[in-house]
Amino acid sequence: MKRIGVLTSGGDAPGMNAAIRAVVRKALHEGMEVYGVNYGYAGLVAGDIRKLTRRDVGDMIQRGGTFLYSARYPQFATEEGQLKGIEQLKRFGIEGLVVIGGDGSYRGAYALTKRGFPCVGIPGTIDNDIAGTDYTIGFDTTINTVLDALDRIRDTATSHVRTFVIEVMGRDAGDIALWTGVASGAEQIIVPEKGFDITEVADNIREGKEKGKKHSIIILAEGVMGGNEFAEKLDAIDNFHVRVTVLGHVQRGGSPTARDRVLASQFGAKAVDVLKEGKGGVCLGIVNEKIIVRDIVETLDNMTHTPNMDLFKLNEEISN
Numbered sequence: 001m002k003r004i005g006v007l008t009s010g011g012d013a014p015g016m017n018a019a020i021r022a023v024v025r026k027a028l029h030e031g032m033e034v035y036g037v038n039y040g041y042a043g044l045v046a047g048d049i050r051k052l053t054r055r056d057v058g059d060m061i062q063r064g065g066t067f068l069y070s071a072r073y074p075q076f077a078t079e080e081g082q083l084k085g086i087e088q089l090k091r092f093g094i095e096g097l098v099v100i101g102g103d104g105s106y107r108g109a110y111a112l113t114k115r116g117f118p119c120v121g122i123p124g125t126i127d128n129d130i131a132g133t134d135y136t137i138g139f140d141t142t143i144n145t146v147l148d149a150l151d152r153i154r155d156t157a158t159s160h161v162r163t164f165v166i167e168v169m170g171r172d173a174g175d176i177a178l179w180t181g182v183a184s185g186a187e188q189i190i191v192p193e194k195g196f197d198i199t200e201v202a203d204n205i206r207e208g209k210e211k212g213k214k215h216s217i218i219i220l221a222e223g224v225m226g227g228n229e230f231a232e233k234l235d236a237i238d239n240f241h242v243r244v245t246v247l248g249h250v251q252r253g254g255s256p257t258a259r260d261r262v263l264a265s266q267f268g269a270k271a272v273d274v275l276k277e278g279k280g281g282v283c284l285g286i287v288n289e290k291i292i293v294r295d296i297v298e299t300l301d302n303m304t305h306t307p308n309m310d311l312f313k314l315n316e317e318i319s320n
């Protein structure tokens with residue numbers, strides 16, 4: 001393959017720019033050309049495509065977000081959208097496509113692959129909710145951002161002897177809550193994979209107080225329910241005067257951590273290797289610290305993501 005395309009799609013994640021940079025630089029190193037597609041699948045269908053040079057990706061490795069922009073474009077689930085997308089790729093002479101994004105973006109790459117257009121999926125989402133990989137680009141940055149906020153909340157929670165519920169992102173997955181819960185020394189972690197019993201949560205808070213704990217911090221994954229709704233349930237049981245913090249979109253932004261930049265660079269370069277060999281229809285992952293290549297159809301059809309639930313058990317053992 002001589003000419004490839006790259007796009008970012010779905011929710012943006014810190015480290016996406018580092019991945020695009022690696023795709024461009026590695027491709028140029030291999031004597032290939034790279035075209036950037038703006039606004040994900042929306043831009044693909046609209047033909048919003050341009051050649052990327054070495055300089056276009058300069059000064060990008062440290063920036064959050066994605067300079068190719070992202071978009072939600074549900075129409076790409078239709079045959080018409082997909083055929084139009086392939087037509088645009090062919091119009092620009094693009095022979096293979098790197099898709100950086102989450103689960104939904106992978107579905108688009110899967111659809112193109114099934115129609116005979118070679119794609120490589122790179123897992124990029126703060127939620128870490130993609131099958132076939134231990135980590136996704138953006139997850140490490142996000143948990144560090146959340147941790148920074150949790151440390152600040154802990155200072156004030158301790159000073160006033162309060163119960164805090166902190167709602168964190170993650171969509172349907174509990175990864176962000178599990179990692180930041182353990183890292184911050186939170187008293188309780190509530191994730192969709194486990195569920196909860198509100199009376200047990202209340203009992204734990206009371207027990208903590210009896211043991212002399214100055215605060216109670218509960219990390220709630222957004223996939224369970226909203227923080228305010230959860231706090232209302234707790235306050236209905238006892239007079240906890242629960243304080244709620246919904247961290248929201250601060251969790252998405254910021255400069256990527258070293259780990260995310262390295263991971264993004266490894267994934268970007270590997271995607272080029274794969275396409276150079278003329279392969280497609282795959283997605284990349286990191287498993288036991290090794291970059292791996294999997295069949296995208298097989299991965300989406302047969303694999304599911306499960307967070308590391310050992311962290312849940314660990315937190316129960318060491319948080320009280």
Ligand code: ADP
Nearest residue numbers: 010011041072073076077102103104105107108
């Ligand atoms: P993420 O990639 O972060 O999971 P979304 O779920 O919003 O984010 O998906 C990103 C984009 O991928 C969608 O806006 C759409 O353009 C495309 N997409 C999602 N599902 C499909 C599908 N079933 N078939 C084709 N394209 C899809």
